[in-house]
Amino acid sequence: METILSLKNLDKKFGSVHAVNNLSFDIEKGNVYGILGPNGSGKSTTLGIILNVVNKTSGSFSWFDGSISTHEALKRVGAIIERPNFYPYMTAVQNLKLICKIKDVPYNKIDEKLKLVNLFERKDSKFKTYSLGMKQRLAIASALLNDPEILILDEPTNGLDPQGIHEIRKIIKEIASTGTTILLASHLLDEVEKVCTHVVVIRNGIKLYAGPVNGITATNGYFELNVDSDAKLLVSALEKHPSISDIKQEDDKFIATLENELSATEINNYLFKNGIVLSHLVKRMPSLEQQFLTLTNNN
Amino acid sequence: MLRLLNIEFHKLKHNRASRVLTLIYFVLLTSIALIAAIKFDIGPIKFHLAEQGIFNFPYIWHFNTYMASIFKFFLLLVIVSMMANEYSNKTLKQNLIDGLSKKEFILSKFYTVLVFAAISTLFVFVVSLILGLIYSDYNELSIIFSDLEYLLAFFIKLTAFFSFGLFMGILVKRSAFAVGGILVWLFVESIFKGFLFWKFNSDNLDTNNQVNSDLSTISVNDIMQFFPLESMSNLIKQPFTRLNAVQSVGKQIGENFSQDFSVHWYQIAIASAWIFIFIYASYALLKKRDL
Missing domain, CATH: 3.30.70.100 (Alpha-Beta Plaits)
Structure with missing residues (x-):
């Protein structure tokens, strides 16, 4: 099994708050992982560290067996964290072109991905005119532009109405069915239960469990x-x-x-x-x- | 490098405010040429500014770079907002997640600053060359291309000023406050300069003061030249008193305007050091921060 991401004894302190405490786990290719934990348990901080936006206090993590630097690895990753962040004055297509330039990929996937998330008709509207659901869908399209080896989603349905939640879930399931590795952080358990094969449970920055979904508590029903x-x-x-x-x-x-x-x-x-x-x-x-x-x- | 510039210009070209400000800036640079049109013709008093020698080579290099650097504030707004907006839109975070390293991010901004400064310099060079060829009294090649160090000074001056803008943009994360911060710094430098003048003068009066007597051998400007904004303004000094017409008027009223107008290598070095400090500090700041 190919290891995509490996965390070893990762630690993060914000002043006196110990947000991530000695966290270790591996992400294997082809599985759908859920990171579970109550609000404030360190999920987003952990994702922030592996995505190069939060500095770790100690420990280490490596992408793709550590063969390439983090920012090079991130070009092969698709990630959405918290809220969709785009340039408000640019249209969907202009925003996606910019991401293509950053990731060093050609423009030819833009239309395909916009169709996948049902935004093709609005592709020339400015980002600031979008509803939250549309913004979140554009974020998914942007994360898929490079046909990533792993898709990282942090609370992708947060703040959406039931219809929006349903649409996002449908898209996630479609992506999972193509064999893409997914790492999904959420506190909504039915969300994780519906799509994930493996879970990592965190509370107060400490790992409580990592493994297959049905092994989370040894139970016979x-x-x-x-x-x-x-x-x-x-x-x-x-x-x-x-x-x-x-x-x-x-x-x-x-x-x-x-x-x-x-x-x-x-x-x-x-x-x-x-x-x-x-x-x-x-x-x-x-x-x-x-x-x-x-x-x-x-x- | 081209990739990073390409990324940064993609961000700028779709932003209307940046486009408008950049356009205004280059229009203003061209408007230096309009000085040539200043002409008074009131009966016996005939005055045509262009014929007072301000467009003579090589003086024109000094005069035009000085005038052009006044307009740098328009471009400063573009530079500061292109940095601060990345924070307020949180697109900086997204850029990093998409696979831009923090170093590349700073470099993309710095390269843009270099390009803006280079284009401005080229622009001033062309405008001055054309104006000079029309109005200058001297047209020998050797005279035309003397004193070109003013263009180098202009380039360094703009780069240093915009690097300061970048740094403030990263430091305070809000465009309006960053521009305000630069103004505050300008006041701080001026007040400090005023304080030094006052201090030195009072020391000179009190010659018995042994502790400070060493200080009186160095002048205020020796200290002030190391400050960022002062070092930038030292690069190109005001050109007006260098003008023959002004000099002769000065002689008549018994005032001597003799001043060193040339560009010195150590001034270039001090300003370049500030460029390095600002860019490196921006990088260090970004690296240390959790986004």
Whole structure:
């Protein structure tokens, strides 16, 4: 597996604030990564450091195995951080031409990328006349101009209306499907859950987890169960089962957390043998949100 | 280098304010030629400025570079805003993310300053040459091309002044405040100069003061020449009292205007040192900052 970006013991202090604390992780080619963390957890600072706009306090990072300097590497990267920054007095096309000049790429991709983000009709309007959603889409077009090996997105749907959020997500999914490596920072978990294969969880600048999405907490899932008859029988039967670690009642359902792998058929069979007939049985895996909250609360 | 210039001129050419200011600047440079048209014809008093010798070679190089450098403020606005706007639009951050290094960013601005200064110098050279060829009393080649060091001084003067503008643009990040900052610095230098004159004069009166007696051997100008704006204005001194007409009037009223008008190598060196300091300080500042 080719490593695109590698962070080693990265550290950043703003005065007394320790924004990034001894952070290490690798970005491998072809995966879609999410950086998760509450507001102010150091996500944007980390991205700022690897993008050459924030100075690190200590530690190191290297692009493409350290074979080229950071600013040369960034010509092969597409990145959007926070708000779209363009020259307000230039049109979309003029802005994109400038970026082509900086990145040393020809102009011929401009029309194609503008069509991809649905801005082709407005390509000769000045940037300052754009709505926030359009500005964000132009930012995506600009990040794609060089057909980047990795696309870095920091809160790409921040401040957008539902329609804008939907459009941006659709574009991200399209890009991910072409095999482009993506690094997506967000505090919106469903956003990450929908597109990412791997996550890095950060809180207060400290890495809590890095790895595949479904490995974030070692879990075998849980059952939602209910009966029409006596609930006490159900609870006592479940308590006796060796694979179930915890039972609690939520609204009108019982939640049985699994310690070991157990299929819905097996539990149904076991309960039926104990004379319990279920009215409701669903096996679920915890959502990323639940896992994230568990992780950030436990540590 | 061409790539960096290309990037910077792309930013400038689409900005209407920059285009208008640059245009005004070059129109004003050309307008030096209009001095030739100043003509009074009131009965017995006939006065035609162009025939008073101001367009004589080689004096014209001194006169025109001095006049032209007055207009540098128009271009200063362009330079300062091209720097400060990168901060206010946050496009500096975007440029760096897109793969421009901080060094390249500063260099692209500095190259632009050099180009502006070079074009201005060329412009003044051509305008002066044409005016001189029309009005000068002396037309031998050796006289025409003497005293050309005023053009070099002009080039250094503009470059130093605009580098100062770049530095202030980076330092305060807002165009209006950066221009204000330059004015404040001008006041600070003038007040300091005034203070030195006052100090030296009072020391000279009190000759018993042993501590300061060494100081009286050096003059105020020896100290002031190291200050940035003073070093720039030292490059080309005011040309008016050098004019024959003025000199002869001076002699009649018993005033002697003898002054050293030439361009000295150490003045060029001091101004060049400031250019280096301003550009390097801009780079150091940008490198140190988190954006």
